Amino acid sequence: MYNDKNAQTIVDYIQNFTRKNSLFMLAYGTGCGAIELPATLTSRYDAERLGVRGAATPRQADLLLITGYLSTKTLKRVIRVYEQMQDPKYVIGFGSCTINGGMYWDSYNTIKLLDKYIPVDVYINGCMPRPESVISGFQELKRLIAAGKADGAKKYKENLEWYRENQKKVLKNWPLVEYNW
Amino acid sequence: MVISPVQYIAIPLIAAFLIPLFGKLNKELVRIIPGLVLLYLSYISVVLMNQVISQNTMIVEIIAGWRPPWGINLVFSPFSGFLASLFSMLGFIIWMYTYNFKREVEDAQTEKFYVLMMMLITGTIGIVLTGDIFNMFVFLEITAISAYSLTAFYRERDGAEAAFKYLLVGSFASFFILLAIVLLYSQVGTLNMADIAQKMPDVNPYMKGVILMLFFVGFGIEAEMFPLNGWAPDVYTQAPGPIGAIFAGMVVKAGIYGLVRVIFTLFDVHEIFPLLMIMGVITMAVSEVIALRQGKLKRMLAYSSIGQMGLVLVAFGIGTHEAVFAAIFLMFNHAVIKSLLFLSGTYLVYHSKEKNISDLDGIGKSLPFTSFLFALGSLAIVGLPPFAGFWSKLYILMAAADVRLIAVIAIILAVSVVEIVYYFRVLHRIYFRERISTIEIKIPSFNAKISMLILAIVIIVIGVYPDLISGLIERAATDLLDKQHYIQSVLSVGLH
């Protein structure tokens, strides 16, 4: 349904319109990228005019921002948070650390590629990305949503075993209690 | 056999002296004879009371053929008769209680015990029945001497100390009473109470005051009035349990009888009533608050008893008919209830050396029946309905209200709260603590149970249906207040 743009009915169109214009983001301040968010949200760049707004808890959020490197210890929390979010949900990887480990590429306990563990819809590169890049990342995500292509959550559901396997590879003793999420 | 009041004195006195002789014959007779005597006394009480009430008279017994005012006479009036009946019946119940109670001590002791007990009962009954003031003194001394001895009955306790204190203060009592009698005789030249009462208006008022004060103090000591009652707690504590019941139920009542007979009949001075009331209030307040701070059961009961006597004095001090009715009712109730408390309390601390209240912890499980009766007695003595104590307290308050003694009502009620506190504290210990003390428990014998049960039933029955005895008390109150009737009845005997 998300894949085929032609299949969008008017309902889907409206839904996607509202979704893209109202992004409640859970800024999971994992790394140094979090420092760029205040700038993004406040007077100079004002992401709120795009409908992007902070949400306090994963239950309310649509958008998970992974702002920088993820240590394995943080990863399990990120997975937890991601699984607690309600569909439809999107993930933005923030900075090069989420893409290839960045400056932590040879660290023993950071993950290198976020996409292996949770589905990322949009990556914003840079170390760190400036607010302009962040906003352009938001715009890219909006475009994807409007096109019905931001289907990371669906991918995660379909390939859950694969993701779990990857997650378990990093997280040696699987700490997540298997909730009925 | 012809029934006459003199048997009240003669039979127990004779029995008292015969008991050692019978003891030589058969040890069991020592125990049985007092019971038979008291049973007989109870019987004649019923007969005589019936006669007195139904014929609306008083029975005056002339002794040795000397007509009053010359000879000694016994007056079985509704008041004295009521108390005499109460004493004999209570005596019988307490005898029933002692029947097995004394089996543990050796037989020689048993004889002594019963001799003294019979003398004590004789003395108290004599005090209330006699119509001669010196005779009353003699009976008071009989009571006192046997009471001293009974107080020191147990050698291993501090009985002697208590007895000596009692003796010291009691000697003052008899000294003052005798002095008062001497002075009174010097003024009126007669010893017959009716005659004295008749001649009292002629007496020099100053002398009258002094004599009254001497009587007041003398009988006040026996009636456990406040600054004069130093002996009382010790005696109650040290005397054997049933004797404590006799003290509370009879001896003190006899003292109060003497006091009120002297005040109401002999002197009839109303100026003394406020004094009586004030002393009653002080007695009640002081001893109840002291009772609150007691750690020993019997001592607590003793102070409680003194407090109740204070209440009786207050009621007499109010002096109206209603108040006197209430006072006599309270005397009756207190005699029954406090006897029950002493009797059951004795078993609760039977083997305890110190008789501490803390020894009662958790005894309710081991001695359910006795504890239950003790609890019942506690509820009754603080005046909770539906038990007997309620009505007498109510009537005292009503009488006080009628003469607008609001402060007295307030004090009586405040003191009642204190009373509730210390009695209920004991009940808490009995029922709601774990038993930790290793003191052996004494199970009451069957006859003791029966005797206590009778008292309990009386308490409940009177509480639910007070009209059962209110007629008697009403007559007793009338008798006490109607001085002229007393004088007439006594002095007219033998004229025709």
Add this chain to the structure above:
Amino acid sequence: MNTILIQILGALATILLAFIVGMFYGGAHRKVIARIQNRVGPPIYQNFIDVLKLYSKETSINHGVMQHMGPVFAITASITSLMFVPILTDGNWFSNLNFSGDLVFLVYMMVFGSLGMALGAGQTGNPNSAIGVTRGLSQMVGYEIPFVMAMVALMTQFHTTSITGMIAVQQQSGTWLMFSNPFAFMAAIMAMLGMFSYAPFDIVTAPAEVSSGPISEFGGKYLGMMMTSGSIFAFVKLALFVDIFMGGASNLVVLVIKTFALYMIPVLYGVISPRYRTEQAITYFWKWPLFFGFIAILYAAF
């Protein structure tokens, strides 16, 4: 039959009106804050988009039946309150159940929702929810008192406890009650600051302290329903204040103007204020507002 139809249609129209106005006010709130912070701010219709998005979220997770019913309680309270508040001074369409209840009832009805919500929040088991609820209830104890004092002052002054009665009083005398009893107005306005839970009284949902408090476990349509209810409720409060203190509104334009003017008070007060601690918030209401309330009652009674 016809009356019932009008009633129902009128009720629906009222709800729609309240919803729309409330939503726009919410947007305006955000916009005003943004402008004051020198931002562009979201479009004024942003709240509609948010609510629609929330309703269109696919999964909704609950921790039990009470959580499921929590938002329902909230919206029940706001709509029922709405039914009892006169929207316009004349015309049948918006009269609804105006004559079936009075101020005391309304005060209670307005609490109903928060308590129902609190139950839902409680069942989530999230400690933040419970903390938020306790803060909210504590704050409520704070602001209800001056509010009620103001109401009691007006009731005793004009011998009526119904809102329609108060409107009638104002129409007869031609003076708004905010001038008839200014102290009551002061107390009520200060209480209103607390009622709206905007800064500095946003201790309930303080995102940085208790991660949005009671609603922290509510997402999707639950959150949407709560936002709806919140918008309606904001409108109810504003309409109530307009009815009581500003003589009601004879038509929708006046209504909007009056309510918007009132609405700006908590909004603008909030923009420049940092957040209170809970006990500070409570004691805030128990100082000047309480004093004004006392004066108001004295003024009314004598």
Add this chain to the structure above:
Amino acid sequence: MMNEFLMISFYGTAIALILIGLYATLAKKNLLKIVIGLSIADSGLNLLFMAIGYVKDGTAPIFSAEVVGKNVVMVDPVPQALVLTAIVIGFAVTAVALSLVMRLYRHHNTAAIDEIKNLKW
């Protein structure tokens, strides 16, 4: 004169005895002395009673052949009878008291009354 002196000495002696007895009872610490004091006071009281019964120039109140029908003044017989009783009672009380003193002395090894205070408050 003689008679008055007699009366005064009667009363005076009686009251003096009473006061001495009471003093001993109230002030002396020794149990035995207290008992003795009680006895003395008792005697004083008896004496007082006798004195009250005395009638001036009275003879013994015995109706013998000598007095019957004559106008003879007799002392009041009643106090004498009563004093007899009182003496007996006093004797009994003293006996009990002494036995108690003995018991107390054995028990406490002292005869001082202010040291025998096991029972108080």
Add this chain to the structure above:
Amino acid sequence: MNSLILLLILMFGGALFAFILNKFVPALRDIFVVLLMLGVSYLFFSTGISNRLNFDVLGIHMQWGFTSASYLFGIIVVVLGSLALIYSTAYMKGKDRLGYFYMNFLFSIGAMLGILMSRDLISLFFFWEIMTWSSYFIVIYSGNDVDRRGLKYMIFSAIGAYSMLMAIVIVNSFIGSFLLEDVFASIFAIGSGYQIAIAILLMIGFGVKSAMMPLHVWAPRAYSESPMSYTAVFSGALSKMGVFGFALVLFNLVSTQNWLINEVVAWLAAITSVLATFYAVIQSDAKKLLAYSSIAQIGYIIIGLASNTYLGVMAGLFLAVLHAVFKSTLFMAVGAVERQVGTTDMTKISGLIRRMPWTFVATLISIIALAGLPPLGGFVGKWMLYEALITSGHYYLVIMVFLSSTAAFLYSYRILFGMFLGQEEPEFAHVKEAPLSMLIPMLILSGISVLSGSHPGFILEPIQSAMASFGFQSNLPHESWWELTVLFNTWGDKVALVNVLTSIVGVFLIALAFITIKGYKNQRYVTTKDISSSGEIIQPEDNMTFQIDFYKPFERAIWPLLKRKIDDYYTDFGKGLEALFDFVRRFYNGNGQFYAIYVMAFLALLLIAGTKYFGF
């Protein structure tokens, strides 16, 4: 035999028989007490109010019989008594001293009926005292901390009862009769000083039982430590005896000129309800919380009675009936939790909603009624109370009531949250729903709460006749202040309860349907351990429920009021008294010679004073 006597004989005799039965055939005990109570209820309902019994005791004329006022309270007593006994059979199962418990239970119910049927002050007092000690014996039933808790109850009860007794005897000394009708008829003939004193003394007596402000200190522990099946009756019915007495005194013994008494009583009650509510808010034990809440609620009732307006009195009596209904339900529910879980400490329990759903439903309904939220009965009472106070010009009083009932929301939420909401703990996974004999009484009472919300007329009608028979004199015309479903105030403002109910239920159902039907396929239940906590993974054994220091900020805000409890003053007073008593005790210093000296000194004093004062 007169059915009144039969009623009492059945009650008291049955109580004793239950005690004996428990000794010999414990199996039959439960059935016996329930059947007895049901029989007594039947007898009570068939007795009616016209029956009068006159007799004399000790020359005191007495009269028994129900009036429609006491009948109203009697209904509370028998209904609550029956239900609580049914509840008891399961609740008390397996505890010891059951004979003792049931005996005193039945005694106290019998005594309450006795109080209600008394038409004279002496039998009123007589049964009052029986009620006191029998309830006292149940208060100390659990046996912990008896000396402080039990004695406190007994001391205050005694103070109350004795001030009543004082008033009773003073009344009698003026009027010469104890009959209520005589007293009411001629009370205003006696001096106004005495008249006020009598009213105040009587109110102290009734105030203790209804736990009025300075006399309330016994109540929290007494309510919370008795077995809950009895506390339901204790708080529901027994404390209403105080209310009953208050009504008698305020309507009959306080003349309308003495408005100050009414005012003082109302203010005391208001302070009671505010402070008790504050204390309830900071409790963490469900039972104590409810105990304080009871005190506060009875405060409202007395405010209503003292407001001296028709609507206010009606509100007071309505709240009295309703408080009996919902507070006993709450106590029963807490008892059910206590029985099933083993504790009522809310810091230890959470998340029982799925384990004990019916108990939760009963609690929820009762709490809504307690908080006074529409559309349940509590709102009706509150509404009438507010309107009465506002329309009669008690401006500041109504603020106090508002403060108290707003703060009541805090503890209302606390008790629901503390026991039923929050995280579901594995340690409570085994907890089962309470047995049926406990649930049924709760649900029956909840049903009454619900019904009274929309159709209060059913309860208001007997209340109106009760007010007439209480002798309440209204200075307003006796028009009807209510219809079956509509309430009015003096100014003509109204609240139409059916409209309210329709609106609430309608909107609720539509919204519920909307939220349930929309996307119900994707609706998922997750455990309460799956909460957002900054990504922290909560293990099943972690309890994240917020329970300790629940209302700490509120507590900080009101701390100046709570710093020193009234209890502390009493404790200090008691300590001072004990020291004084110990000093008095030294009089008996053990030295026999001193006693002799006292005697001599007393005699000397008397002789000196006698010449001076006694006229010798």
